[in-house]
Amino acid sequence: MSAQDAVATTEQLIADIFEQYTAESEETLDYDSFFEDLMFCAQNPINLNQATREQLDKLPFLSDIQVENILSYVYESGSMQTIYELQLVEGLDMTDIRRMLPFVVLGELNDQTNKIYWPDLLKYGKNELYVRLDKGLETKEGYQFLPEEDQSSPTSSSNSYLGNDLYNSLRYNFHFKDRIQFGFTAEKDAGEQFWRPIHKGYDFYSLHAQLNNFGKFKTIVLGDFRANFGQGLVLHPEFGMGKSSYVLNMSPHNSGLKKFSSTDESNFFRGGGATIKFGKFDFSAFYSNKMIDGDTVNGTFSTIIKTGYHRTLDELSKKHTVNQQIVGGNATYTNMNLQIGVTAVHTQLNNVLVPDKSVYNYFYFSGKQQTTGGIFYRYRWKKLNLFGETAITDNASVATLNGFSFSPMSQVSLVVLHRYYSPEYDTFYASSFSETSRINNESGLYLGAEVRPFRKWKFAAYADSYRFPWPKYGIDAPSIGKDYLLQADFNPKRNISVFWRLKYEEKATNLSTLEAVMPVIVPLKKASLRYQLTYSYGDFSFKNVLEGNLVQKGNPAWTYGVIASQDVSYAFRRIPLKIDFRYQFFDAVDYENRFYSYEKDVLYAFSIPMYYGLGSRYYLNLKYELNKSLSLWFKIAQAVYADDRESVSSGNETIVGNRKTDLRFLLKWEF
Amino acid sequence: MFTDFETQTYVDMKKLIPLFILIALNQVLFSQISTILPHPVSIANTSVADSKNWTAFCNPAMLGSLENSEIGMQYENRYLISELSNKTIQAAFSNKLLNGGLSFSHFGYSLYHEMLVGLGFARNFSDKFAMGLQFNYYTAYFNASNSYHGAFLPQLGLSVKLNSGFSVGFQSFNPFQTNIRTELGTKRLPSIFSLGTEYFFSSELIWRTQIDKEVSSNYRFATGFEYQMLQAMNIKLGAYASDYLVPCLGVGFGSGQLKFDLNCELHPLLGLNTMAFVKYRFRH
Numbered sequence: 001m002s003a004q005d006a007v008a009t010t011e012q013l014i015a016d017i018f019e020q021y022t023a024e025s026e027e028t029l030d031y032d033s034f035f036e037d038l039m040f041c042a043q044n045p046i047n048l049n050q051a052t053r054e055q056l057d058k059l060p061f062l063s064d065i066q067v068e069n070i071l072s073y074v075y076e077s078g079s080m081q082t083i084y085e086l087q088l089v090e091g092l093d094m095t096d097i098r099r100m101l102p103f104v105v106l107g108e109l110n111d112q113t114n115k116i117y118w119p120d121l122l123k124y125g126k127n128e129l130y131v132r133l134d135k136g137l138e139t140k141e142g143y144q145f146l147p148e149e150d151q152s153s154p155t156s157s158s159n160s161y162l163g164n165d166l167y168n169s170l171r172y173n174f175h176f177k178d179r180i181q182f183g184f185t186a187e188k189d190a191g192e193q194f195w196r197p198i199h200k201g202y203d204f205y206s207l208h209a210q211l212n213n214f215g216k217f218k219t220i221v222l223g224d225f226r227a228n229f230g231q232g233l234v235l236h237p238e239f240g241m242g243k244s245s246y247v248l249n250m251s252p253h254n255s256g257l258k259k260f261s262s263t264d265e266s267n268f269f270r271g272g273g274a275t276i277k278f279g280k281f282d283f284s285a286f287y288s289n290k291m292i293d294g295d296t297v298n299g300t301f302s303t304i305i306k307t308g309y310h311r312t313l314d315e316l317s318k319k320h321t322v323n324q325q326i327v328g329g330n331a332t333y334t335n336m337n338l339q340i341g342v343t344a345v346h347t348q349l350n351n352v353l354v355p356d357k358s359v360y361n362y363f364y365f366s367g368k369q370q371t372t373g374g375i376f377y378r379y380r381w382k383k384l385n386l387f388g389e390t391a392i393t394d395n396a397s398v399a400t401l402n403g404f405s406f407s408p409m410s411q412v413s414l415v416v417l418h419r420y421y422s423p424e425y426d427t428f429y430a431s432s433f434s435e436t437s438r439i440n441n442e443s444g445l446y447l448g449a450e451v452r453p454f455r456k457w458k459f460a461a462y463a464d465s466y467r468f469p470w471p472k473y474g475i476d477a478p479s480i481g482k483d484y485l486l487q488a489d490f491n492p493k494r495n496i497s498v499f500w501r502l503k504y505e506e507k508a509t510n511l512s513t514l515e516a517v518m519p520v521i522v523p524l525k526k527a528s529l530r531y532q533l534t535y536s537y538g539d540f541s542f543k544n545v546l547e548g549n550l551v552q553k554g555n556p557a558w559t560y561g562v563i564a565s566q567d568v569s570y571a572f573r574r575i576p577l578k579i580d581f582r583y584q585f586f587d588a589v590d591y592e593n594r595f596y597s598y599e600k601d602v603l604y605a606f607s608i609p610m611y612y613g614l615g616s617r618y619y620l621n622l623k624y625e626l627n628k629s630l631s632l633w634f635k636i637a638q639a640v641y642a643d644d645r646e647s648v649s650s651g652n653e654t655i656v657g658n659r660k661t662d663l664r665f666l667l668k669w670e671f
Numbered sequence: 672m673f674t675d676f677e678t679q680t681y682v683d684m685k686k687l688i689p690l691f692i693l694i695a696l697n698q699v700l701f702s703q704i705s706t707i708l709p710h711p712v713s714i715a716n717t718s719v720a721d722s723k724n725w726t727a728f729c730n731p732a733m734l735g736s737l738e739n740s741e742i743g744m745q746y747e748n749r750y751l752i753s754e755l756s757n758k759t760i761q762a763a764f765s766n767k768l769l770n771g772g773l774s775f776s777h778f779g780y781s782l783y784h785e786m787l788v789g790l791g792f793a794r795n796f797s798d799k800f801a802m803g804l805q806f807n808y809y810t811a812y813f814n815a816s817n818s819y820h821g822a823f824l825p826q827l828g829l830s831v832k833l834n835s836g837f838s839v840g841f842q843s844f845n846p847f848q849t850n851i852r853t854e855l856g857t858k859r860l861p862s863i864f865s866l867g868t869e870y871f872f873s874s875e876l877i878w879r880t881q882i883d884k885e886v887s888s889n890y891r892f893a894t895g896f897e898y899q900m901l902q903a904m905n906i907k908l909g910a911y912a913s914d915y916l917v918p919c920l921g922v923g924f925g926s927g928q929l930k931f932d933l934n935c936e937l938h939p940l941l942g943l944n945t946m947a948f949v950k951y952r953f954r955h
Contacts, residue, residue: 409875
């Protein structure tokens, strides 16, 4: 990539891809793993001439159709001689190819199971150490103590934070090509004690090791790891695809066993596993045994707590109160046109999970053990790619997802996806295409299209119609909803890209102001339009964003929200310093008009702060490379509200005043 | 005690009331009062600019594009309830001077039904512009008065080919908003104006869009793709939206002069709507 590209660095490219995925999401997604996987691909590029579907699936911006077309092209032509041949692959435009470039190479076919020698390991192995510190400048409510109150005393208020307001994480990784990886992660969230009477050391530790291509062993994982198979209806504990402006990419990527090195404290397994390859069959098995958080009382608990926060006595009392053992396996057969596999997983808890019964969670899992099994497939017939998965739990409830995608001509790609998740289907680590984060109680049909009618233009659109046959959280009656997106991308030059994104959604929600005995739901309509222009000039790059939305909840008048921002980045030539600056203005009348806006951050961090009210936010982000081994990042960001509010945030996070300032520092050492 | 007649009437009413509710619900949720009008073979109701298919009671100008005579029939199993089904037969006669079409559609069952007969004429002028006119007679059976009531409903259609790959279609059904008046009240009949486009990405891939306005209902927006995947098979997908978003899928098989199509729609509340079409095209 050239410095003239609209997106200048691989790190920025990854952040932009993630932003595009999460632009419409309100969930906290695991950016660590996403970033790490793609950075690993950048450091160990995929050899297109011997790439497998599994490897290309690691590039989440490629759709199933594009992956199939690349594999098909290489199969038919023998091998690619030059990277420019990618232009001959159907369904790939220059934007896709530029995105791919940092992550792929063209090489000779070679044996990937070569013997590894210790001297090579020491000489070519790469070590990376990251130290990150975050701190808020204003004192939050949770850190306010009465003069006579000893904050470290167990008898002090169970609601105030026990530790200081510093966030710190430590991360060490080693990798030798793509064959050997190991490392550890330690993290202390702000408010958690580090070295005081109640808790000593970091709050969260994680160790991992992964070996690839050792004899018959395709993968061996030890320590913390993840297991993803099929479409995710049985097992997919990480970032799942969903509705985004990548309208063709709804299927989960990253199948198989892989190490876990993120600071996410809940969505991983702890133990070991292996995948063995026999011809066209892959067999995987794994075992996990870890403690999870829950509000346990007398051997029962109602909720699995996934926040990872242990800042107060109350939160600490719920830490690691439940033992969870998971054993699972998968067998997959893969050939050029067909992939079919079965997955089974059994979960055992030492305490009984009994959700507090209310209407919406009436069918949620309760008990100590659960077994889930599923069968998934992917089949290419002519230009049609058929895919799907059907899963069943031991209470005979079913979830099934089936679809097909095809590219009738290089300018047009279409996808259809139907899903049915019964209200009774509820399993621990499922993550797949869904309107909500929970895979149950939903049916719907999704249609997506990507059309490139003219050079430099791309239109993407989807329509999704869905139904919740049973009440959902926040919707106390069966309901339906619909979603539309239309995005037009225009890339007139290599250093200019612009898009317009129109989104409309309509779903049901509780009428919160009404205290009715019978549930009262009202339609919630939201229309939004976003315009974004990214361009570079010399050592400068710029980004303009303008977004507005209109929301109607029930029958009152529509409320509006507006956000506008200007980003400027500058890379100095004479000193290894890069600066990002943003000024942003927001005016969102109501909470329903809120905005989630991605902002540049220190490495491995990904901020999507939420705004509503009237105010502005600005930040300065610096990256300085001291030498080849040492790099520093520093960020300072401040939000100032102009709507006469006297405090920001709520509960322990409350700040008196109308400002919120965050500092972030990261040191990276490569050796 | 009920007499036999009263018992029979009571049983009929027991059947009738839920069915009236279903029909009323169907008409309300279907967003248009156009249950009598059969769904076209074009996916997601994008028929107004469909130059490849002529469907009864859709754009009569498309009759003009036919080069061969044809006969066809259609069965629409609306939401898998036989009482809501729609049956249609159609025939088109190709002639150098003027093409003609005859069509008949039946909706409902013995206690409530509607019928529509149409006689249409169309001509294609130098392959750039086609115009069609259809005369429809609508009739409905009213159980309460045990009588039929009917009305004439004209239909006009236009098709303009702007270039080799792009065309625009327009049609108006019952433009004068004729209704039926009975002793019990007025039954409103659909009055629909439609505008649509057709774009050929290639000879295999067609993209259609359409906007419909039934005078007393919301606008309906529709779009669909049709892809000739094999010589004998095509697949179709699309969606239309008015008060509800309804995704649609279809598949068509053609062998010689015989063509078979199966389209499905998934209404978020009412469920699955399936339509089957069979058409036989005569040689010159």
